[in-house]
Amino acid sequence: MTDKMIENLAARFRKCSVTGLKIDKDAETLVKLNAVVAVVMLLIGATAALLLVLTRWQAVHLLPADWYYRMLTAHGLNMLIFFIIFFEMAILYFAGPIILGSRLPAPKLGYANFALMVIGAVLVDIEVFRGKADVLFTSYVPLRAEPAYYLGIILFAVGTLLVVLHFLAVLVVAAREKTYSGSMPLVTFGALTAAIIAVITLLHGAAIFVPTFLWSLGLMEIDAEVYRVVFWGLGHSSQQINVSAHVAVWYLMAGLTVGGVVPNEKISRVAFGLYILFISMASAHHLLVDPGMGPAWKVWNTSYAMYLAVFASMVHGFTVPASIEMGQRLNGFTKGRFEWLAKAPWGDPGFSGTVLSVVIFGFGGGITGVTIGTEQINIIAHNTLKVPGHFHVTVVGGTALAFMALTYYVLPLIFRKKVAFWGMAKLQPWVFGIGISMLGSAMTFLGSFGVPRRHWDITFQGAPFSLEFPAATNLFFAMFGIGGLIAVTGALMYIAIAVVTVFFGQTVTDADLKPGVAGIPQGVGKLPTQQYQIDPAFERTGAPGTVVLVGIFLACFALYYFVNWQALSFLWKVG
Numbered sequence: 313m314t315d316k317m318i319e320n321l322a323a324r325f326r327k328c329s330v331t332g333l334k335i336d337k338d339a340e341t342l343v344k345l346n347a348v349v350a351v352v353m354l355l356i357g358a359t360a361a362l363l364l365v366l367t368r369w370q371a372v373h374l375l376p377a378d379w380y381y382r383m384l385t386a387h388g389l390n391m392l393i394f395f396i397i398f399f400e401m402a403i404l405y406f407a408g409p410i411i412l413g414s415r416l417p418a419p420k421l422g423y424a425n426f427a428l429m430v431i432g433a434v435l436v437d438i439e440v441f442r443g444k445a446d447v448l449f450t451s452y453v454p455l456r457a458e459p460a461y462y463l464g465i466i467l468f469a470v471g472t473l474l475v476v477l478h479f480l481a482v483l484v485v486a487a488r489e490k491t492y493s494g495s496m497p498l499v500t501f502g503a504l505t506a507a508i509i510a511v512i513t514l515l516h517g518a519a520i521f522v523p524t525f526l527w528s529l530g531l532m533e534i535d536a537e538v539y540r541v542v543f544w545g546l547g548h549s550s551q552q553i554n555v556s557a558h559v560a561v562w563y564l565m566a567g568l569t570v571g572g573v574v575p576n577e578k579i580s581r582v583a584f585g586l587y588i589l590f591i592s593m594a595s596a597h598h599l600l601v602d603p604g605m606g607p608a609w610k611v612w613n614t615s616y617a618m619y620l621a622v623f624a625s626m627v628h629g630f631t632v633p634a635s636i637e638m639g640q641r642l643n644g645f646t647k648g649r650f651e652w653l654a655k656a657p658w659g660d661p662g663f664s665g666t667v668l669s670v671v672i673f674g675f676g677g678g679i680t681g682v683t684i685g686t687e688q689i690n691i692i693a694h695n696t697l698k699v700p701g702h703f704h705v706t707v708v709g710g711t712a713l714a715f716m717a718l719t720y721y722v723l724p725l726i727f728r729k730k731v732a733f734w735g736m737a738k739l740q741p742w743v744f745g746i747g748i749s750m751l752g753s754a755m756t757f758l759g760s761f762g763v764p765r766r767h768w769d770i771t772f773q774g775a776p777f778s779l780e781f782p783a784a785t786n787l788f789f790a791m792f793g794i795g796g797l798i799a800v801t802g803a804l805m806y807i808a809i810a811v812v813t814v815f816f817g818q819t820v821t822d823a824d825l826k827p828g829v830a831g832i833p834q835g836v837g838k839l840p841t842q843q844y845q846i847d848p849a850f851e852r853t854g855a856p857g858t859v860v861l862v863g864i865f866l867a868c869f870a871l872y873y874f875v876n877w878q879a880l881s882f883l884w885k886v887g
């Protein structure tokens with residue numbers, strides 16, 4: 313290599329004064345760009361959420377029917393697809409080049425992919441807001457949108473696929489150029505899992521959205537059931553990308569906030585592997601009332617194979633809190649079973665957000681998901697508000713909240729800005745977490761009374777039949793409305809904090825890097841010691857507190873599961 317080349321290469325990096333990581337500047341810029349666009353998408357999605365809450369809350373019933381479905385489409389797409397995926401692209405640029413200390417092989421390609429994704433998303437939103445794509449994010453055929461809508465989705469997906477391939481190229485470059493020693497860090501491994509599932513997902517996406525685009529142009533026919541089967545290869549697997557990504561974030565945050573120690577990295581890696589192997593099967597739970605597939609296929613896929621992916625989540629559900637507990641015990645909080653928890657850094661939104669994400673995802677999302685995804689029980693949950701009740705505690709209380717927690721570390725470490733409105737930031741994960749838990753629980757209860765999802769008018773005015781829900785639903789609608797408003801407030805607090813920090817925040821100086829500075833999370837002020845990195849032979853402490861918590865979880869799980877079998881038996885008047 314010539315001196316010039318070495319100089320050029322060196323100019324591509326900066327050294328992080330907190331973590332000591334060597335950071336590729338283009339990778340850093342791409343983290344920033346993707347994160348900023350993600351927040352803009354969240355703002356669009358949250359505005360739509362507010363209108364949806366105020367419409368479904370029957371006492372208010374704000375929007376007319378057409379605007380309800382338009383906003384429902386906008387909300388699903390801007391939240392579940394655009395906000396979450398732009399954020400995940402930022403995570404890939406972070407977990408690949410930055411964590412591994414590697415260069416980004418093709419920065420220009422990175423910017424081009426970003427542009428492609430933005431163009432795709434803007435095209436989709438234009439069609440949705442001008443009322444030419446009222447098809448909801450599932451876009452079930454034969455509902456038809458303008459061709460530009462499907463084209464937008466395809467451009468967005470191609471951009472995403474190229475980012476994922478670029479991430480895989482980073483892994484090859486980092487391994488070849490030996491930028492890290494030992495095995496691949498667990499966080500990068502989790503991101504790799506997400507990337508592999510993303511490739512599978514996006515290929516399903518191409519298989520369904522390219523023909524649908526041609527269909528919208530009048531060039532071919534599509535069978536509605538074939539659409540649904542292939543679509544859910546995309547729709548469900550993409551949720552497993554989210555789970556893999558947020559579990560990787562949990563491990564990262566456990567390390568950054570309290571110096572978490574993973575009990576057994578091999579087991580965690582195997583659990584990530586199970587996601588890849590069993591995830592496509594679980595998509596069967598979206599097809600349980602469809603006539604397309606037979607009962608044996610349905611029972612096998614949703615009652616047996618699904619549990620292997622669920623098992624993987626339960627492994628992480630144990631190892632993440634255990635790693636926090638063991639990190640805290642090494643920090644000296646060894647009294648009794650729960651001193652580590654009581655004396656945890658609760659005032660750090662990075663920490664509280666992570667813990668709330670684990671709890672809401674596990675207790676809320678995990679338990680309801682396994683239950684309503686069971687072939688037999690599914691029929692009493694199908695197309696009721698129980699379904700969005702379930703996914704608002706998985707992808708919102710779990711994934712979105714984990715991403716919010718991570719943001720509090722990304723702002724000072726990558727944007728190098730002190731977190732603005734620090735007092736509000738400490739509260740934000742609680743407001744969002746409590747709001748979304750209330751909303752999710754209320755939806756679940758309303759669903760138990762049979763209140764449908766995706767339905768504008770549950771009084772059924774002008775319908776040829778009459779149906780009334782029990783008076784108790786009024787109470788749960790109030791809980792739904794209030795919880796929804798609190799959750800939207802939490803989202804807006806996050807957006808305000810992120811935007812003001814990025815565009816008007818104070819730059820972090822070395823003098824700020826000490827404990828107790830406002831706007832600097834405690835783990836950034838003083839990076840916690842990662843004992844195993846200093847001394848590979850150190851004694852692991854065990855996690856007796858986590859064992860108790862897991863026991864409580866399993867009891868709740870069993871209770872909810874069997875109560876639902878009971879509810880099913882009432883319906884069928886068995887015995």
Ligand code: HEM
Pocket residue numbers: 358361362364365368384385387388391392396448449450700704707708712751764765766767795796797799800803
């Ligand atoms: C900010 C707080 C949020 C509130 C208050 C909220 C509220 C709602 C409401 C009221 C519905 C309509 C349910 C129905 O009428 O069937 C809905 C649907 C939905 N939400 Fe949210 N939501 C929030 C955040 C999110 C986030 C962050 C995501 C994804 C990451 C998300 C994903 C979805 C999806 C996929 C649907 C279903 C759309 C459809 O049926 O096509 N939500 N949400």
Ligand SMILES: [Cu+2]
Pocket residue numbers: 547548551594595597598
């Ligand atoms: Cu699913």
